[in-house]
Amino acid sequence: MERLHHINPFAKRDSHSKNTVVTWYVLTTITWLLSIVVSIYYTFEKPHDGVWPRRKIWHQNDRFHTAFRLNSIIASIYWIVLFVLQGGYIAHLFSGTVEHVNAACSVGSHFIVNNLFHFAFVMLFVRSYFGWAELFLILNFFNLSSLYFRHPGYVRFIHTPVVSGPLAWTFVAIYWNGAIMVPHPDTLVARIFGNIFIWSILVYGLFFIIVYKDYTMGFNLSVLSAAIGVSQFLRQVIAFQWIFAFVIMAILFVATLVIAVPAATGRFARARQSDTERAPLLGEN
Numbered sequence: 651m652e653r654l655h656h657i658n659p660f661a662k663r664d665s666h667s668k669n670t671v672v673t674w675y676v677l678t679t680i681t682w683l684l685s686i687v688v689s690i691y692y693t694f695e696k697p698h699d700g701v702w703p704r705r706k707i708w709h710q711n712d713r714f715h716t717a718f719r720l721n722s723i724i725a726s727i728y729w730i731v732l733f734v735l736q737g738g739y740i741a742h743l744f745s746g747t748v749e750h751v752n753a754a755c756s757v758g759s760h761f762i763v764n765n766l767f768h769f770a771f772v773m774l775f776v777r778s779y780f781g782w783a784e785l786f787l788i789l790n791f792f793n794l795s796s797l798y799f800r801h802p803g804y805v806r807f808i809h810t811p812v813v814s815g816p817l818a819w820t821f822v823a824i825y826w827n828g829a830i831m832v833p834h835p836d837t838l839v840a841r842i843f844g845n846i847f848i849w850s851i852l853v854y855g856l857f858f859i860i861v862y863k864d865y866t867m868g869f870n871l872s873v874l875s876a877a878i879g880v881s882q883f884l885r886q887v888i889a890f891q892w893i894f895a896f897v898i899m900a901i902l903f904v905a906t907l908v909i910a911v912p913a914a915t916g917r918f919a920r921a922r923q924s925d926t927e928r929a930p931l932l933g934e935n
Contacts, residue, residue, distance in 0.1 A: 671751060674758035675743045681765035682740060686733055688769050692776045693726070702778035710775060715836040716829035717844020717882070717891050718822070724877035728819070728870075735811035736761075742807060753808055760797035761812050764790055768816075771823075780831040787827060791820045810866045814858075818870035821854060822878075845890050851875055852898040859905045865913070868906035875899035 689707070697704045705713060708722040739761075742754045767790035774783040794817040801813065825847060829835050851871055858867035879895030886892075 671743060671755055674755050674762075675740070677762050678740050678743065678758055678765075681762045681769075682733075682736055685765040685768045688772045689729065689733075692772055697773075697776050700777035700779075704777055707772065707776060710778070710830070711826075714830045715885060716826075716832075717835075717841045717848065718825045718829045718878060719881045719885070720822075720826060720874075720877040721880040721884070724873065724880060728873055728877070732811060732815045732819070735807075735815065739808055739811045753805065757797060757801055757808060757812050760793055763793050764812075764816050767793065771827075775827065780827055784824065784827050784831055787820055787824045791817075791824060794820055806866065809864075814864060814866040815870055818867055818874060822851065822871070822874045825850075841889075841891065845894060848878070848891065848894050848898065852901060855898075855902045856905060859902075859909055863909050863913070865906040865910035868902045868909070872899045872902035872906060875902065 692707050694706065696706045696709070703713075708726075711720055711722060739754060743751060743758075767786050771783050771786045771790070774780075774786065794813065798813050798817055829840070829844060832840055834840060851874075855868050855871040858864040875895050875898045879892045879899060882889060882892035882895060
């Protein structure tokens with residue numbers, strides 16, 4: 651069992667060797683860049699191979715008027731910020747603080763798998779292999795869920811770019827791609843199901859906010875709900891989906907503030923108290 655634990659890349663470890671740190675740095679950097687390159691390339695270019703219709707990422711999104719169609723501007727901003735934050739996470743692998751390096755290495759295997767699954771999803775999605783793309787989204791959902799529940803308490807510089815950011819996207823993307831995969835996604839029946847399933851975003855977000863006090867999940871899902879709401883509103887003003895999406899966005903955002911503001915003010919208060927305790931008691935003389 652000890653040998654199995656030693657060779658298992660997903661096993662929890664309190665420390666990591668220098669060679670392990672270098673390995674994680676190389677693999678995380680390569681797969682992260684691979685994820686970025688394929689995302690950017692297929693945002694502006696369509697694939698030139700494959701037997702099914704080939705389109706750019708957001709042309710695929712706009713081609714199918716589903717109940718989970720996203721606003722490309724909001725979704726793109728979400729990914730740009732996420733990629734930048736992930737770059738900050740990778741930089742911590744070379745941090746001078748041992749605790750930061752060990753924490754970054756502990757989630758490295760899941761991060762690498764996430765990047766590879768994202769790469770596979772994009773390659774399949776733009777080539778209209780929506781069934782296979784859905785499979786990789788589901789596999790990544792289990793990968794990131796395992797990461798979350800095994801490492802729920804990591805500091806924000808790890809948790810947001812590696813755990814909650816990709817997990818929130820993957821959860822919404824399962825519906826996004828799944829709605830495209832369904833035959834005749836713009837029919838009344840499909841939109842009724844969309845009106846029902848969109849509330850799972852609220853339930854999912856509130857679960858993490860209430861149980862784990864994770865305001866990052868609430869904020870991420872509120873942004874993605876806004877992406878759905880804006881897209882649905884621009885398509886059809888007289889409809890329920892954009893109303894539901896904005897209601898979900900508002901509830902998650904307010905719930906996020908309820909958790910985030912006390913957490914932030916509490917940290918500031920503790921910091922001030924600590925500074926006060928360290929200050930010299932000049933008044934005693």
